[in-house]
Amino acid sequence: MFLKALKPKKLKETIFYLGASFIKLAQVLATRSDFFSKEYLDELKELHDKLPKMSKSDFEDVFKESFKEECFKKFENEPIASASIGQVHIAYLQDDTKVAVKLRRKNILYKLMYNIYIWTTGIYLLFN
Numbered sequence: 668m669f670l671k672a673l674k675p676k677k678l679k680e681t682i683f684y685l686g687a688s689f690i691k692l693a694q695v696l697a698t699r700s701d702f703f704s705k706e707y708l709d710e711l712k713e714l715h716d717k718l719p720k721m722s723k724s725d726f727e728d729v730f731k732e733s734f735k736e737e738c739f740k741k742f743e744n745e746p747i748a749s750a751s752i753g754q755v756h757i758a759y760l761q762d763d764t765k766v767a768v769k770l771r772r773k774n775i776l777y778k779l780m781y782n783i784y785i786w787t788t789g790i791y792l793l794f795n
Contacts, residue, residue: 675709675710675711676710678710683719685785686778686781686782687752687772687775688783690750690751696711716749718751721754721772725773733770739761740763741758742759743757744756752771753769753770753772754770
């Protein structure tokens with residue numbers, strides 16, 4: 668069987684499509700210069716904090732679920748970083764203390780559980 672390697676950008680896009688646990692694995696691999704060329708490492712390193720932000724509706728749902736009461740004087744809707752599990756925002760408490768707030772992606776627990784199912788099924792099929 669002959670498999671053709673994906674180009675670096677396509678590999679990154681495929682990993683993002685596969686989900687959070689695949690992104691986590693790729694983040695680890697992005698530190699392995701003995702395993703990947705610089706071209707691949709540069710693309711994979713973007714999976715650390717340069718992933719697409721949540722959609723506006725997902726952001727609003729997660730924010731409302733996380734903060735049922737008005738606890739911030741100001742909350743910046745635009746994230747300063749976005750990664751596999753969530754994204755980080757700048758906010759200000761009522762006493763003007765500046766804080767970083769990490770919001771987990773919508774339904775991330777279920778998505779991670781599904782990714783684990785894919786991994787375990789794949790390993791089972793590979794070795795049985």
